[in-house]
Amino acid sequence: MKYHSLKMEEVNDTMRHLWNKIYQGTDIDGIRIRSDSEGGANKRSYNYRVVMTKDQVEMDMRGRCSAGQKMLASIIIRLALSDSFSQNCGILALDEPTNALDLENIEALAASLGDLIKERKNLSNFQLIIITHDETFLSKLGQSDLMEFYWRVSRDPRQKSIIERQRVY
Numbered sequence: 001m002k003y004h005s006l007k008m009e010e011v012n013d014t015m016r017h018l019w020n021k022i023y024q025g026t027d028i029d030g031i032r033i034r035s036d037s038e039g040g041a042n043k044r045s046y047n048y049r050v051v052m053t054k055d056q057v058e059m060d061m062r063g064r065c066s067a068g069q070k071m072l073a074s075i076i077i078r079l080a081l082s083d084s085f086s087q088n089c090g091i092l093a094l095d096e097p098t099n100a101l102d103l104e105n106i107e108a109l110a111a112s113l114g115d116l117i118k119e120r121k122n123l124s125n126f127q128l129i130i131i132t133h134d135e136t137f138l139s140k141l142g143q144s145d146l147m148e149f150y151w152r153v154s155r156d157p158r159q160k161s162i163i164e165r166q167r168v169y
Contacts, residue, residue, distance in 0.1 A: 004035070004046075007084055007085070008033065008035055010083075010084045011033060011080045011081060011083075011084045012032040012033060012080075014079070014080035014083050014084065015030075015031055015032060015033070015076050015077065015080045016030050016031075016032065018076045018079060018080065018112065019031050019072075019073075019076055021108070021112055021115075022072065022076065022105065022108045022109055022112045023069075023072060023105065023108070024102075024104040024105050024108050025069070025105075027054065028052045028053070028054055028065070028069065029052075029053045029054050029055065029056075030052070030053045031050060031051065031052050031053070031061065031073050031076065031077075032050075032051055032053070032058075033048055033049070033050055033051075033077070034048070034049050034050075034051050034058075035047070035048050036049075049062070050062070050073060050077065052064070052065065052073075061073060066100070067099075067100035068100040068101045068102055068105060070100070071097070071098075071099055071100045071101055072101060072105060072109070075094065075097050075109070078094075079092070079116075089125070090120070090123055090124075090125030090126040090127055091125075091126075091127045091129065092116075092126075092127070092128050092129070093128075093129040093130075093131075094128075094129070094130045094131070095131045096131060096132055096133070096134075097109060097130065097132065097137075098132060098134045098137045103136070106134065106136060106137050106140065107140055109137070110137055110140035110141045110143075110144070111140070111144070113128070113130075113141065114141065114144035114146055116128070117144070117146045117147075118146065121146070138150065138168075139169075141168075142168030142169065147168055148167065148168060149165050149166060149167050149168060150165075150166055150168060151163055151164070151165060151166070152164045152165075152166045
């Protein structure tokens with residue numbers, strides 16, 4: 001039980017830091033995972049829910065936030081969980097992380113991922129894989145001078161996949 005409490009505190013601290021760094025709106029001060037326990041000492045189980053805070057008032061995010069806020073919360077939760085539970089696994093994969101984000105939050109996410117790359121670039125096992133169709137996001141990531149190229153996947157007229165290495169400009 002003590003391990004669970006420590007890990008949840010660690011995850012929520014990371015989420016608070018990332019939310020404050022990335023989220024550009026003023027309607028949500030922060031997010032956290034609440035874990036409510038059920039059962040006795042021998043058969044304890046947890047129900048988890050994501051809550052948002054505004055002026056020290058906590059409320060469930062479900063049904064109260066935009067698609068962009070949900071997407072950003074989802075990314076932040078995954079980053080916080082990977083930081084806390086996968087210390088020896090250096091692969092982080094994000095599939096279309098900018099879906100439903102506005103331009104301000106796309107730019108903030110790109111800057112934060114740039115910071116993450118800087119923090120971890122000397123680790124031998126760190127790999128960041130991002131799948132995106134968002135040219136603006138790719139351009140913002142390229143401005144960080146942390147990536148020199150990316151792989152573009154497209155199709156030829158016969159619908160065969162073409163994979164090309166592209167330089168970042």
